[in-house]
Amino acid sequence: MKMAVNSTRKTQKMKGTKHTSMINTPEMGSALVRIAHKLSSSKSEGQIVKLGDKYYRIKELG
């Protein structure tokens, strides 16, 4: 079953901010929350995640 991310995957850049923080769609935000515990905090290069039909490299900072 395809994720709802497919239909509204557009992310918007926050107005008035210079950093790259995004406002997620509910589908994307919810998916990230649900997948966060699978992301290792000990990998510096990050991990590849497939959300819907899109691929992302997610890296933990700090």
Added chain:
Amino acid sequence: MNIAFTSILIFVLLAPGFLSRIAFNSSKLSIRNPNKNVVNELTWSIIPSLTIHIVAMTLIECFSNYYVDFNQLGNLMLGVNEQTTVKESFDQLRKFLYPIFFYNLSVFSFSFILGFGAKKLIRLLGLDRTLRYLRFSNKWHYIFTGECLDFPDVPDHFDEITDKIINVLCRVNGETVLYTGEYFNYYIDKDGNLEAVHLKYPIRRYLANDEVGKKDYYKIESRYLVIPNSDIININFRYFSRTELSEEDLKDVDKKNIIVMDEGSIN
């Protein structure tokens, strides 16, 4: 001379520093306790007030025919008892009422703008993140927003953050529950203590279930969840940088370790 009048005069003289401090601390970045001691506040306003007054007096003397009569000011402040001196001082006050009023109005306005501008400039240049002495008093701001990544000796940068995920460990009805969600907001009380955490897209799981190998998360059917600090044991902050890739960008090793998120999948 009435002591109340002297107090008012001292308050007016120290008001520029007081106003600039109010403007500087007027955002969520600063903890402002309304019950704070006014005397303490005024004491901290002495140096900024004197600096602003000296600059203002220098400008007035340079660009106009007016000047501050320190003899009269001293008479009013020190509370002389001679009736003729008091009368003379108040006559002067009456005579130059409008110039004195507009001088103070200008100085007060400038002080407020100065404090506000200083805060904006520090934030614009990110000086509060790099210099500890310019850091604002609300420490939670730097933690929740992820600006703490710009502190010296911390790897990565705040600008790289795209997502902030927060795990809040809570004690609810005697059970330990882990709530996870995207950062939305936080609330502090007047003393700067954390009051509540506001999460977006919350999910939860009971830690007791870990013992039986059941690590299921329960999706809460709500977009926002507020957790009061009284329930919180600790908070785990995760700052993520997310970059979109095309399928061609993926290496073989990436394809083997890919994490796939399907609808309905929580584990």
